[in-house]
Amino acid sequence: MDKILRVNMTDLTCKVEPVPAEFATLGGRALTSTIVAAEVPPTCHALGPNNKLVFAPGMLSGTPAANSGRMSAGAKSPLTGTIKESNSGGTTAQQFAKMGIKAMIVEGMPKDDKWYRLHVTMDGVTFEDASGLVGKQNFDVIDAMNEKYDKKIGVMTIGLPGENRLASANISVKDPDQKIRSHGRGGLGAVMGSKQIKCITVDAAGAGKVEIGDPEKFRAAAKVFAKGMLDHPVSGEGLPTYGTNVLINILNEAGGLPTKNFKYGTCEHHDKVSGETMYDTIVKRGGKHKHGCHAGCIIQCSQEYVDESGAYITSGFEYETVWGLGINCLIENLDDCARIDNAMDNIGIDSIEGAVLIAVAMEAGVIPWGDGKETLRVMNEEIGKCTPLGRILGNGTASVGQAYGLTRVPVVKGQGIPAYDPRSVKGIGITYATSTQGADHTAGYSIATNILKVGGFVDPLQKEGQVELSRNLQIATTAVDSTGMCLFVAFPCLDIPEVMPALVDMCAARFGVEMSVDDFVGMGSKILKMEKEWNTKAGFTNEDDRLPEFFELEPIPPHNVVWDFTGEEIDELWNF
Amino acid sequence: MKITVKLFAGFRDNRFKAAEQEYPDAATVGDILTALDIKGPELGVALINGRHVPPEHVLEDGQTLSLFPKVGGG
């Protein structure tokens, strides 16, 4: 029987609760957002006792469905002040699902200054003394836990920035290779730190299999789904070879690659850090160009990036991070970028926020443009050790911009804008402006249709069609984020007609219920509106759904375009 | 006419990264794909001056054409 674990940090108790009927078919984002919306007062302080940190594996996590092993974490975000859902690979989603843990709700905060490690087993949660772990960064925590238990132990941990409640802190999750994937965006590591939880260990001994309501229907749908993923050229071929970083060159050619803190739309040295160069480098040095962030991923967009001697530098080296460091900060040396990526994993900050805030720090003159070595030092020694400068930086892009009196500060609702310029790729600008999560490309990835010609084509430089595109994508993404699926299943879903129905059939068969594609999308739409309503109660208005003013004032070359949507046009997004 | 062709991702395999090539006047993107032995359905995106162009688009002397297979990320 599935259960909900309610962990109270104030009196150090864990209650095992039955799953309410209305949660029975929910998972992932649908479940974390439903719980946060119902239980967290919208105006509470994100780092106070009334915020709750909720973990929920996806609807399909733990089943044999390909790419379904992602976990959602939700709370009020200390970075944006909005509701937040951030999902991650790693091993814990599948562990939770197999242990029958539908969700774990962490509430309250300790009355003293003691630090804890939550140890999750089939019997519930125990509160272990974490004093020996405090002050350690993530890789040391993982090593210590592997040594205490064994390599099968699931680990979710925060580094020093999380302990110190910096708003860019993430929650790091151990992957099958003992490395790290992250609940990256929105500062959820700071929420975990505010509750004085240094790490969460998961021992799945005694867990069974995830029960499937209609095994035959499930098997048939899973087969169609997996075939679609392998047949589609993006998920079947492009991503496993070049990883997400294949986007550097295409965004550069399209003039949508934000360069030098969003000053230019193309970058001269783009090929030095492109996906093609990264692939050649990895192959030449004997690294792995293909790697999955969780067992059961058949796309394998991740990789293992090694140095010249073949020694490991980093993995999960994503386009957004390479863009942020290699292009937006002008750090031309890919090895430097890889080392900084690894440092961000180790200290536990979001690698998108981390890269975007460094560009603003460069604009401020704190770090010279393009200086990878100094950036690495700042990561480890300033942000990683939470010095006064490290705190200004580690509190995110908006914090840096305010501290140094800058106006070119790319954030929406306090969250750093990622790797696609909204002036020259207008659909993504609508997503940044309106997302319930602050600026987030994954919330409605219009790049697919604006740039990659997946799911049709909407001209990236025209205003027409962008609001509708972003709306449809945001609704569908909310639903997909609830399944535990990696978002890259969207490429085959958008292009191959039988893939989306197969995904919905798997969800229906998992719970033994009837569910149509319309029901599934309707669930996405309902959850998205619920998130928006919660944000409204937290004090957000339409006026917060806007891009920073500099996008309207500074034309971006080569197309020399500005952001030209009116507020009224943007607000149309919520017309559904 | 002279056209600079830039190839990306898997299109580079056994071909080139960038090359200036001679094509008959009024050649289309599709003609250039044929000359490069790239089948129509393999094409993801074709760009000239940062703008998407369809396979039937007619090129002009001196232009640069960037060709991508179907790729994605995010």
Ligand code: SF4
């Ligand atoms: S495709 Fe990439 S992000 Fe998606 S599940 Fe696989 S490794 Fe993780």
